[in-house]
Amino acid sequence: xxxxxxxxxxxxxxxxPVRGGLLQxxxxxxxxxxxxxxSVRRGETLGIVGESGCGKSTTARLLIQLLAADAGTITxxxxxxxxxxxxxxxxxxxxxxxxxxxxxxxxxxxxxxEDTIAYGPSVHGVGWEAARHRARDILSRVGLDPAWFAKRYxxxxxxxxxxxxxxxxxxxxEPKLVVLDEPVSALDKSIQAQVLNLLVDLKxxxxxxxxxxxxxxNVVQYMSDRVLVMYLGKxxxxxxxxxxxxxxxxxxxxxxxxxxxxxxxxxxxEQAALTGDPPNPINPPPGCRFxxxxxxxxxxxxxxxxxxxxxxxxxxxxxxxHMLLPGSGHTAAPIVA
Amino acid sequence: xxxxxxIAVRPVAEAVQRAQAGMGYWSRVRQRLLADRVTITVMALLxxxxxxxxxxxxIATYDPGAGSVLTRLxxxxxxxxxxxxxxxxxxxxxxxVYGGRLSLLCSVAPVGLxxxxxxxxxxxxxxxxxxxxxxxxxxxxxxYAFPSILxxxxxxxxxxxxxxxxxxxLTVTFIPPIVRISETVTAQVRSFEFVEAARxxxxxxxxxxxxxxxxxVLGPILVYATSLIxxxxxxxxxxxxxxxxxxxxxxxxxxxxxxLRQAIWVNPLVAALPGVMIFITSMCFNLMSDGLRSAMxxxx
Amino acid sequence: MWFFIVRxxxxxxxxxxxxxxxxxxxxxxVPGDAADILIPPEAPKEVAAMIRAHFGLDQPIHIQYLxxxxxxxxxDFGTSIFTNQPVADELFGALANTLKIALPAGxxxxxxxxxxGALAAYYSGTWLDKLFSAFAIxxxxxxxxxxxxxxxxxFAVMLNLLPGQGMGPEGFPSTWExxxxxxxxxxxxxxxxxxxxxxxxxxxxxxxxxMEFVSALTAKGLKGHRVLFHIMKNAAPSALALVGLQFGxxxxxxxxxxxxxxWPGSGSLMNLAIFRRxxxxxxxxILVLASIFVAINILVDVLQALIDPRIRR
Numbered sequence: 001x002x003x004x005x006x007x008x009x010x011x012x013x014x015x016x017p018v019r020g021g022l023l024q025x026x027x028x029x030x031x032x033x034x035x036x037x038x039s040v041r042r043g044e045t046l047g048i049v050g051e052s053g054c055g056k057s058t059t060a061r062l063l064i065q066l067l068a069a070d071a072g073t074i075t076x077x078x079x080x081x082x083x084x085x086x087x088x089x090x091x092x093x094x095x096x097x098x099x100x101x102x103x104x105x106x107x108x109x110x111x112x113x114e115d116t117i118a119y120g121p122s123v124h125g126v127g128w129e130a131a132r133h134r135a136r137d138i139l140s141r142v143g144l145d146p147a148w149f150a151k152r153y154x155x156x157x158x159x160x161x162x163x164x165x166x167x168x169x170x171x172x173x174e175p176k177l178v179v180l181d182e183p184v185s186a187l188d189k190s191i192q193a194q195v196l197n198l199l200v201d202l203k204x205x206x207x208x209x210x211x212x213x214x215x216x217x218n219v220v221q222y223m224s225d226r227v228l229v230m231y232l233g234k235x236x237x238x239x240x241x242x243x244x245x246x247x248x249x250x251x252x253x254x255x256x257x258x259x260x261x262x263x264x265x266x267x268x269x270e271q272a273a274l275t276g277d278p279p280n281p282i283n284p285p286p287g288c289r290f291x292x293x294x295x296x297x298x299x300x301x302x303x304x305x306x307x308x309x310x311x312x313x314x315x316x317x318x319x320x321x322h323m324l325l326p327g328s329g330h331t332a333a334p335i336v337a
Numbered sequence: 338x339x340x341x342x343x344i345a346v347r348p349v350a351e352a353v354q355r356a357q358a359g360m361g362y363w364s365r366v367r368q369r370l371l372a373d374r375v376t377i378t379v380m381a382l383l384x385x386x387x388x389x390x391x392x393x394x395x396i397a398t399y400d401p402g403a404g405s406v407l408t409r410l411x412x413x414x415x416x417x418x419x420x421x422x423x424x425x426x427x428x429x430x431x432x433x434v435y436g437g438r439l440s441l442l443c444s445v446a447p448v449g450l451x452x453x454x455x456x457x458x459x460x461x462x463x464x465x466x467x468x469x470x471x472x473x474x475x476x477x478x479x480x481y482a483f484p485s486i487l488x489x490x491x492x493x494x495x496x497x498x499x500x501x502x503x504x505x506x507l508t509v510t511f512i513p514p515i516v517r518i519s520e521t522v523t524a525q526v527r528s529f530e531f532v533e534a535a536r537x538x539x540x541x542x543x544x545x546x547x548x549x550x551x552x553x554v555l556g557p558i559l560v561y562a563t564s565l566i567x568x569x570x571x572x573x574x575x576x577x578x579x580x581x582x583x584x585x586x587x588x589x590x591x592x593x594x595x596x597l598r599q600a601i602w603v604n605p606l607v608a609a610l611p612g613v614m615i616f617i618t619s620m621c622f623n624l625m626s627d628g629l630r631s632a633m634x635x636x637x
Numbered sequence: 638m639w640f641f642i643v644r645x646x647x648x649x650x651x652x653x654x655x656x657x658x659x660x661x662x663x664x665x666x667v668p669g670d671a672a673d674i675l676i677p678p679e680a681p682k683e684v685a686a687m688i689r690a691h692f693g694l695d696q697p698i699h700i701q702y703l704x705x706x707x708x709x710x711x712x713d714f715g716t717s718i719f720t721n722q723p724v725a726d727e728l729f730g731a732l733a734n735t736l737k738i739a740l741p742a743g744x745x746x747x748x749x750x751x752x753x754g755a756l757a758a759y760y761s762g763t764w765l766d767k768l769f770s771a772f773a774i775x776x777x778x779x780x781x782x783x784x785x786x787x788x789x790x791x792f793a794v795m796l797n798l799l800p801g802q803g804m805g806p807e808g809f810p811s812t813w814e815x816x817x818x819x820x821x822x823x824x825x826x827x828x829x830x831x832x833x834x835x836x837x838x839x840x841x842x843x844x845x846x847x848m849e850f851v852s853a854l855t856a857k858g859l860k861g862h863r864v865l866f867h868i869m870k871n872a873a874p875s876a877l878a879l880v881g882l883q884f885g886x887x888x889x890x891x892x893x894x895x896x897x898x899x900w901p902g903s904g905s906l907m908n909l910a911i912f913r914r915x916x917x918x919x920x921x922x923i924l925v926l927a928s929i930f931v932a933i934n935i936l937v938d939v940l941q942a943l944i945d946p947r948i949r950r
Binding site: 476479485487494497571578591594605609616620623624627 | 651652653655656658659660663664666667668774775777778779780781782783784786787789790791794795882885886888889890892893896897907908910911912916919923926927930931934
């Protein structure tokens with residue numbers, strides 16, 4: 001299946017220095033995003049899940065260049081970003097937009113809704129009146145009556161309404177790809193459903209591509225076509241949503257899914273799947289980063305990092321685990337054919 | 338309540354809501370200010386003082402420089418001089434209204450200038466961060482190492498007295514605190530997500546500062562500047578009191594206090610009058626600054 | 638913790654250098670050469686040049702700076718142009734006199750300020766709060782030199798109770814005769830610190846009181862004044878910072894009060910030096926006062942870090 005790849009990310013790295021000591025020298029690094037690679041096909045929704053601190057939000061910010069990557073390449077619609085001859089950052093920001101988590105903090109309290117949305121187009125050369133007109137258009141698209149909402153201020157709106165404004169702001173520049181960083185996490189469940197359905201409708205009507213970041217597995221399952229699981233700055237598993245949720249292969253994914261609260265009485269009272277605290281991202285464990293919490297860890301797991309490899313049977317479903325790697329030395333690994 | 342009433346009430350309620358829709362921050366600040374009786378009174382008083390001072394040529398009864406030694410140090414109520422005369426016989430009322438011009442000029446101008454320079458530097462330092470921030474803030478630290486009064490006196494003392502040097506000295510004294518507060522507030526606002534969102538839409542830094550940062554930092558900076566004016570009045574008058582500020586024969590409240598120092602043994606009431614003006618003006622600016630701060634502290 | 642102290646002290650070094658640079662710059666900006674005061678106007682060019690060379694004024698500017706800096710650092714503050722006495726002696730004598738009123742004024746102002754502020758916060762909303770706050774804001778808005786004059790008018794002129802001028806005998810005040818000279822200047826000087834400290838304490842205490850841990854303490858059954866103690870501990874760091882700043886005011890701002898009361902402190906010395914254009918005395922005084930201020934700020938930072946563990950990085 002040759003799908004049209006919209007965004008291709010290779011070997012993305014972002015480290016944060018930790019300073020300390022007498023002269024505030026760099027004493028350690030937080031490896032927030034370490035050698036992350038993935039691609040997003042046109043028209044799909046890629047869900048990114050993981051615990052807090054796994055690097056999801058940092059990855060999101062790297063994608064729209066709010067943070068500069070320390071290493072790695074980003075290719076958008078065939079053009080490489082940030083290099084000479086490729087797409088420049090400003091142009092990327094027209095094509096890729098982001099919806100932020102905190103609906104309140106992401107709106108300027110001193111600006112009207114209309115002005116907040118119109119700011120984007122105005123920055124790219126559209127005159128203010130035309131920009132406001134576009135803002136009102138997009139407001140009605142996200143389900144907010146412009147006559148009512150255009151001249152309001154953020155504090156006069158509810159959480160759900162504010163998030164719709166955020167979505168409107170992201171869409172007014174007519175981007176191709178929208179990165180949604182925990183867009184519904186701060187909302188009540190009933191409002192979450194409304195906003196998610198809005199997102200689904202918009203994606204269909206406007207032919208968008210989404211990257212949907214969340215720690216809520218239910219929401220990710222609902223929204224995504226493919227899912228990417230991150231742990232401590234690395235990608236541990238990626239694949240179609242059905243495959244990941246029905247047959248998770250990485251121990252971490254399995255533990256995450258098992259930890260989802262279930263309505264099924266047969267699943268209650270089971271042991272917690274994950275033990276221990278997530279290790280410090282400043283001193284990640286050697287080898288596979290998950291091996292300190294893994295029930296199946298063996299010597300080879302601490303020695304070398306398993307690459308993200310495709311399972312023989314499941315084509316598109318790739319996992320980074322020694323147990324699935326032929327010849328890795330793990331007792332559960334398949335024998336080299 | 339019958340169904341009829343309810344239906345009639347709804348359009349009114351909606352109209353009211355629509356009328357109240359979109360009350361921006363500054364409108365609410367104004368609303369709170371107008372409701373604050375103390376601050377309004379104080380601002381009115383300040384307005385009176387400013388008008389009085391500007392209208393000096395019209396309301397002064399004598400030439401502020403003309404005096405006769407025969408009528409020196411007369412108490413208030415003396416015929417023809419309702420506030421009395423100073424140590425060389427000049428009418429005190431005329432000197433107070435004329436002196437107010439220089440006193441207010443020496444207080445407001447330095448804060449205004451320091452605001453222009455300091456707020457710009459602070460905005461740049463707060464927004465850019467990194468090396469630019471370090472250079473600006475470390476330079477301010479050096480100036481901060483002087484107690485403010487000392488710095489003003491040092492500059493005036495070395496460069497000489499006079500109106501220009503006084504304004505320069507006070508401006509330099511006030512720039513570091515304004516830079517510091519601008520930098521703090523700007524760095525804070527910059528970390529807010531709506532600034533990130535603005536960057537994400539591809540805007541250039543100058544546009545972001547103008548559109549998003551400025552209207553959020555202006556409030557606290559202005560409140561601080563107003564409180565600085567109240568200090569500035571006392572400092573400016575103090576400099577003239579020491580002979581470092583405005584020079585005779587100009588009238589200025591602090592200078593008048595200095596001239597009348599010896600008069601305290603002869604006619605204490607007259608000698609104290611210029612100080613009353615300094616006190617009232619400084620107090621008004623202080624109260625106004627407090628009122629602005631509470632009005633702007635609108636919990637959204 | 639030691640890292641913090643060492644780092645803080647090391648940081649003061651470039652600051653002090655910067656301060657010395659500013660003072661030197663100001664010295665060089667004095668209209669007219671420093672030697673112009675000494676050179677009689679009718680002296681021939683060679684004599685003028687000789688005098689200049691004697692004072693090192695013909696050297697390039699950075700050499701002058703370095704020589705001056707070395708002299709200052711080693712305690713050689715030069716000689717007063719006016720009195721021909723070594724500056725250091727005059728300066729430290731005057732400084733001691735200033736401390737005689739600055740320290741008591743500081744203690745008085747801070748204690749009254751903390752008391753007023755805490756009381757105002759405790760009774761916040763009532764007329765007592767309004768009264769104390771009015772005191773505080775009056776203290777901050779009053780030109781203290783004017784208050785000095787008024788106090789002299791009342792206590793010295795009208796009531797003839799206290800002396801309105803002068804310091805009285807040298808040395809540590811031990812008798813009433815001696816101490817009564819201190820009362821008016823100390824009260825005058827303490828006004829602004831009292832006002833500033835009281836306003837800050839009141840604002841801080843109110844803010845801390847609204848924090849949840851205070852409700853938790855009260856809910857656990859802690860009595861009112863014990864809760865106040867906890868609140869004060871939290872308010873201490875910023876109060877300390879303010880105390881440091883106010884000491885700077887007391888040192889630098891004493892000049893105004895000393896002028897009113899003819900108190901022979903460092904402020905009066907500066908005043909005289911300004912009018913006599915006695916640049917060595919003036920620059921040395923400014924440099925010493927600023928250095929003391931830097932030292933106080935270091936102390937305040939260290940104390941703050943001791944009390945508030947969040948500050949120690």
